[in-house]
Structure formats: structure tokens, C-alpha cells
Amino acid sequence: MFPHPTTVTPQSPPPARSSRVSFSSPSPAGAAFSTSPRSAVASVSLPTGSVLAPEISCNEVQGAAVVGMSSSSTAEGERSEFTEVVVVRHGETTWNASRIIQGHLDAELNEIGRQQAVAVAHRLSKEAKPAAIYSSDLKRAAETARTIAKICNLPDVVLDPALRERHIGDIQGLTLQDAVKEKPEAYKAFMSHKRNKQIPGGGESLDQLSERCVSCLYSIVEKHKGERVILVSHGGTIRELYRHASPTRPLHTKIHNTSVSVILVSGDTGRCIVKMCGDTSHLQATGVLENAFGGDKSSA
Template sequence: MLGSNSRVAADLGCNGNAQSVPIGIAYAEIVVVRHGETEWNADKRIQGHLDIELNEIGRRQATAVGERLSREGKISAIYSSDLKRAFETANLIATACGGLEVIKDPSLRERNLGELQGLRHAAAARVCPKAFKVLRSQKTDREIPGGGESIDQVYQRSTTCLRNISMKHKGERVVVVTHGGVIQLLHRQAFPNQQSGRKVLNTSINIFHLSDGDNWVLKSWGDVSHLSEMKHPSTGFGGDRTSG
């Protein structure tokens, strides 16, 4: 399933700052950002495709990441999942970065988690044991009961979307706002044989360089230094392959 042409930058770090991509460079710099916190994140409730908006903390997080990105180099375009929590985050980033129009793409949505959506994570195993078993399974081709997706399906749509964006924006820096489960799969594209080892926190910055479609270089992972002055930046639930 995973690409074989991926590689990892030697200077990968948690606090790497991206500058404008030099003219003539054949890669696209894609700054992938997880959406800000929602009340359902804080309540440890599974969201999936359910359309939950940001809470006040999430809006502050999105403003903070937008202000940071505005200082770190020109952004040519902003893409976003069409779900409210991502799209609102993207619009707050766009406002801070000069008012770019956000391009919606449903291929950037979180995994559809079927009948688990809306449940608190702690209750999911008891209420929907079959669906929860699929959620926790290591088999990537299993769809979650109730209209849910398999990991393979999410991987295919999300990595294809990023490839297409990279081909449109060679030599440019673009922002993509999406969800924790999706970002974990993008990490697996860059690290085919390695788990990320940690959750993707709300409004974390994860920077990929893509060239020729299948050459992925991960430059920065899980950077939330822009939240250093906010209280409890890591309390939002989610950001792993099972949470939605």
C-alpha cells in the first residue's frame, strides 16, 4: 500500500521553521496543519465525518498558527478539508496570511468511522464492539460498519490529493489543513516502515517536500511551538489513527 520512493530529511526536527521555497526548486513545500480544538476533542468524542466546529480554544490555536505562518514565508495557496473544524482553521490562517481564498477538498476529510461517530471513546467498545474491533485492527483493508472507511481508502484519497497539490505548486509553499488520522497516514507515506510514535496535536505543523509525485521528504513533524504561551496545548483528544 505504501509508497516505496519516500525518504526523510536529515534535518527533521520538532521546531523547524519553513522559509519561502527558492525559485527553480522542483519540489512543493506543503505545510500540513491539523485543525484546532473542538468541544468534541475536549470531550473525547469520536468525530469522523460529523461536522463539528471549533471551540474558543481552537479558534485561538488557529489564529496563533496563522500568525506564525504569516511570518515564515510566502504562501501560494491554502487547501482544506471541507469539514467545519478544518475549514474554519484554514480561514483563520488565510486571514493572517493576507486573505487567500481557501480551496475546499473533501479528499482531505478525516476517516469516516461509521457507527462509532458521536460516541465517547471510552464507551465505543461497549456500545459498538464489532465496529470498535475494526477500528483497533491492524488490518488496513477493513471498513468500519455503518458506512465507515478502511485505512487503505483514506490513505489512497489523502495521498493522491497531496500528490495532485504538489504537481500544481512546484517551487511554491502551500498550506493544507486536515485531520489527525489523515496526517498520520501522510507520515506513513514518508516513513513506510515506521509509526510516528505520537499523536498529532491540534494546529501542529508538519512539513513535507514533494517532488515528482512520489518523492516525499518530511522536514518537520508535530511542531506546536506557536502554542507555547497557551495553557494546556495538548489536551485536545484525537490525532492518532483510531480517534477520528
């Protein structure tokens, strides 16, 4: 269904503007969480805008047992089997700001999105250097990934269509309000809670989206066992990766543009640990556009 991944050479990031007034204020700093009953209660100080998974749920993959465990209580020896997958949503596009459904349509970053890409790149450059960076081949994700690669001094970006956003069929390019009137059947399918519901016009079901992006995740992990990798993708895709990694903990936060999530994945057992979800602490200068389309349950 999808062509093979390709690589691109990183380019110099575009210049960033200094401010924007239409974003909401950052959320209060600090959070605490309780671990599973087997481990002690831990208090963790987090950066402004970050969201930490309160309890870790590991799903069944290739016969691995379903377990609940805390990242704070995982022994260092056990932790070494995991690949640290840093998942970044692409920067803002004009279509995000205009609340237009993008899906597989190839919108580019706007100026704010380019600022956000620079901000997340600088944040990641101060952390452990990754072994590789993978990205959806859609322009908004690929440009975000190239900016990260340039600032983090990574040699190339591997573009993989399996990391694309969900295909939304006939309502791609429309706002939800227009979709109700112009493509009512496709709108109804898009808003359906049935995970096997495909969208008229070639759109994917949520199950199809999950199958391709989760398969891609494990393919990447297989190549980078015990290493750190960056994965740049889209709101709906990232929500499906979270759902796979933490099936008993619904995601109640929005995946904002260039937010950072971290999932530890064992290449040997398939176990997943959600270490962080939706961190926007690096966006204090640009902020996050709360009413932008995408990143929530209707993400596209």
C-alpha cells in the same frame, strides 16, 4: 465519492482569549538528530514543542526508487524540485476535549480552537508566503484555514472533501467507552490493526483513507510544483500522509490541534522528505490538551 473542491473567501478571525489552565507545560526545547550514513551528523536547535524527523525516508511513487536522505544534506539545486507542503491540524473542538469520536461529523471549533487557529496563523505569517491554502471542508478545518488565510493575506481557501478525517461509521458521535457497549463490532473494526478493515456503518479502512488523502496530496503538488502550500486537515489524515512520506519511521508523537508538519514532495519523482512533524512551538500561550481525543493511533 467526493464532490469537487470549492473555494471560500477568508473572513476576519474571531477574537482570542488570553489563557487556559488545563493544558500541559511545553516540552523542553532543543533536539539533535543523526542523518543517514551517507551524510554527516548534524545538530539542530528547534523551537519548544517541535519534533524533527530523525531520518528521512522517501517512498516509491510512480517508479521512483526508495531512498534514504537527510533534509540537511539535500543540495539547493535538488531542493528546488520540491513543493513544500505545510500540513496543519485543525483547532480544538468541544468534542476533542470531551473525547468524542468526530470522523465526518461536523463539529465546530471551540474558543480554545479559535485561539489556536490565530496562533498558528501568526506563526505562518512570519514564514515564506504560500501560493495557496487547501483544507478539508469540515467546519473545524475550514474555520482554521480561513483564519490562516486572513492573517497570512491569502485570497481564498480551497475546500476539498478528500482531506476529511477518516469516516468512522457507526461509532461517530460516541466516546470509545460508549462505543464498546453500544457498537461492539464497529469498535472492534476501528481498533483493528488490519489496514483493509472497514468499519460498519459506512466507515473507511485505513487503506481507503490513505488512498484518498495521498491522491489529494499529489494532485495539489502537481498544481504547485516548487511552491509552498498550506494544507489544513485532521489527525488521522495527517498520520496517513506521514506514513506515506516516511514508511520506515513509525510516528511516535501525537498530532496535536494546530500542530505544524512540513513535507517536501517532488512533483517530478514523487519523492517525499519529512522536514518537521507535530511542531507546537506557537502554542505556548494556549498550550496543548494532552488528553484530547484524536491525533494519535486512534485519531478521528
